[in-house]
Structure formats: structure tokens, C-alpha cells
Amino acid sequence: MSTHNHPRRIVLRSLFATGCALCLPRLSLAQSGKMAKAQAQYQDQPKGDQKCGNCMHFIPPDSCMVVEGNISSDAWCRLWVKKPAEAPIGKM
Ligand code: SF4
Incomplete structure (x- = not known):
């Protein structure tokens, strides 16, 4: 049996790929460190x-921290806020 097609490896690769896909949007938001205008309901x-x-x-x-x-x-x-x-x- 080939080690590349072992069912446990296939399952683990699928779980890893799914986990990475779920994490990517959070990472991109964390990289900018700021919220999108739509999310903040900017007007x-x-x-x-x-x-x-x-x-x-x-x-x-013309900038904002958040x-x-x-x-x-x-x-x-x-x-x-x-x-x-x-x-x-000068007043103490
Ligand atoms: S400055 Fe204040 S009100 Fe304006 S976008 Fe930033 S958080 Fe919102």
C-alpha cells in the first residue's frame, strides 16, 4: 500500500486544508488591524x-485607528468614542 494514499493521511490533509481555509479571513483582518467601513457602519x-x-x-x-x-x-x-x-x- 502506498503511504501517499493512506486513508488516515487523506483525512488529516483534508482537516488541515479546511482549518487553513477557515483561518485565512481572520488572518487577513488581523494583518490590516482595522475594520472595513461597511462592518463599522461608516457613513x-x-x-x-x-x-x-x-x-x-x-x-x-483623514485616518482612523480602527x-x-x-x-x-x-x-x-x-x-x-x-x-x-x-x-x-501649563496649568497644574
Ligand atoms: S474616527 Fe471614530 S467615528 Fe470615525 S471611523 Fe474611526 S472609530 Fe469611527
Whole structure:
């Protein structure tokens, strides 16, 4: 009997291939480290007084720490978190 066609090897190869296929989408998401705009429900308009420009994840002028792509300071997504107020400089 050929060792290449051993049923246990075939089963193990199939399980390995399936496992790799299931892991690939997670790895590609982890590589970018950011969520797609659609997943974050990104929209071009603010939501009330919530907008990227006052979100703690916003990186001026047009990026975000957690959502991929170009980000407008007037946009919004469901990951919005209020940016903490900056402490006045020189006051202790
Ligand atoms: S609202 Fe969403 S897209 Fe905008 S800066 Fe915050 S996390 Fe990023």
C-alpha cells in the first residue's frame, strides 16, 4: 500500500486544508488591524453631535485607528468614542 494514499493521511490533509481555509479571513483582518467601513457602519455624515473629528480614534487629517480607508472628520461609525477633553497646557 502506498503511504501517499493512506486513508488516515487523506483525512488529516483534508482537516488541515479546511482549518487553513477557515483561518485565512481572520488572518487577513488581523494583518490590516482595522475594520472595513461597511462592518463599522461608516457613513459620510455625522450622527447628531458625534463625528470622527471628535472621536478618540480619529487621526487627523483623514485616518482612523480602527477603521480602514480615508476617513472624513465629518463622518461617523458605530465605533465612535468621545475624545477626552485636553488638559490646558501649563496649568497644574
Ligand atoms: S467615528 Fe469611527 S471611523 Fe470615525 S474616527 Fe471614530 S472609530 Fe474611526
